[in-house]
Amino acid sequence: MNWASWNDFFAMGGYALYVWGSYGVTLGLMITEIVLLILRKRSILEHLGRIRGSTRGTR
Amino acid sequence: MTGHNWTRASVNWFKYSSPQTFFPLAAKLVPWFGAAAALLCVAGLYIGFFVAPTDAQQGEAYRIIFIHVPAAWMSMFIYVVMAFWAGAGLVFNTRLSGMMASALAPSGALMTFIALWTGALWGKPTWGTWWVWDARLTSELILLFLYFGFMALQAAIDNPRRADKAGAVLALTGVVNIPIIYFSVQWWNTLHQGASVSLKSAPSMAATMFAGMIVMALGFWMYSIAAALLRVRCIILEREHRSDWVAQHMGTLK
Numbered sequence: 305m306n307w308a309s310w311n312d313f314f315a316m317g318g319y320a321l322y323v324w325g326s327y328g329v330t331l332g333l334m335i336t337e338i339v340l341l342i343l344r345k346r347s348i349l350e351h352l353g354r355i356r357g358s359t360r361g362t363r
Numbered sequence: 364m365t366g367h368n369w370t371r372a373s374v375n376w377f378k379y380s381s382p383q384t385f386f387p388l389a390a391k392l393v394p395w396f397g398a399a400a401a402l403l404c405v406a407g408l409y410i411g412f413f414v415a416p417t418d419a420q421q422g423e424a425y426r427i428i429f430i431h432v433p434a435a436w437m438s439m440f441i442y443v444v445m446a447f448w449a450g451a452g453l454v455f456n457t458r459l460s461g462m463m464a465s466a467l468a469p470s471g472a473l474m475t476f477i478a479l480w481t482g483a484l485w486g487k488p489t490w491g492t493w494w495v496w497d498a499r500l501t502s503e504l505i506l507l508f509l510y511f512g513f514m515a516l517q518a519a520i521d522n523p524r525r526a527d528k529a530g531a532v533l534a535l536t537g538v539v540n541i542p543i544i545y546f547s548v549q550w551w552n553t554l555h556q557g558a559s560v561s562l563k564s565a566p567s568m569a570a571t572m573f574a575g576m577i578v579m580a581l582g583f584w585m586y587s588i589a590a591a592l593l594r595v596r597c598i599i600l601e602r603e604h605r606s607d608w609v610a611q612h613m614g615t616l617k
Contacts, residue, residue, distance in 0.1 A: 306415075318422070318423075322427065323426055326430060326431070326480070326484045329480055333473055337469070337470070341597065348597060352613060356610070356613055
């Protein structure tokens with residue numbers, strides 16, 4: 305085991321800014337990418353539903 | 364799940380080359396690749412933080428490599444796959460090929476950005492600088508601009524088929540940058556260190572460090588596939604929304 309305690313773990317031997325700055329931004333970007341893709345598809349389907357509703361009457 | 368009764372046919376892999384049949388298939392694949400990505404990344408992070416020892420020279424700062432190297436590998440690999448689909452679209456004139464290329468570009472750009480970002484955060488404590496105009500770093504930055512250029516070019520052309528063709532020419536031309544990135548540390552005297560892993564020799568690092576890197580790379584690979592599949596589904600809907608199959612199955616599309 306590399307770490308004596310959780311504080312030790314979060315301190316990353318004095319490199320906390322660099323290590324957590326790397327991991328935090330990476331995780332944040334990946335989650336953002338997936339959320340944006342889910343929202344994008346939802347908005348496409350809503351848009352298509354509206355087009356359909358307006359051109360062919362009620363569904 | 365998605366209604367896919369219209370795909371019922373004898374087993375014929377070529378049928379998946381049409382957007383209509385690939386759309387429900389992609390939906391079925393996403394959860395598997397997503398779950399694989401999550402499991403591999405959790406395992407990789409466990410190895411990277413709790414099993415792999417502290418580096419004798421770099422201390423704990425080296426632990427950035429568990430995302431830096433996988434992201435850098437994926438940034439190059441996704442580009443090659445993107446160029447492959449773009450080229451296939453040029454040669455065979457298949458609709459889905461161009462959609463695949465377009466779906467891969469933002470994920471490739473994301474991986475390139477992560478490689479550059481984590482590289483800067485590793486460089487500061489290790490080299491004493493966030494950035495140098497070294498051959499490896501510069502060629503990786505050019506890769507980011509190639510992805511941006513591909514996306515901007517496609518966005519600037521209204522006709523999707525013409526956008527695919529123009530993008531393909533750019534993507535295929537840019538492939539020349541990939542070997543430049545990969546071999547830059549051998550061809551030039553760079554500040555960036557040489558490859559830690561090569562096909563010819565044993566890795567120049569502890570086995571547990573190597574294992575953590577490989578597991579994370581597999582996780583990033585699975586993540587990229589899941590993200591690209593999600594995006595290609597959006598692109599298929601956007602481009603094919605006037606076609607009968609989308610209209611007929613609106614109710615069952617998810």
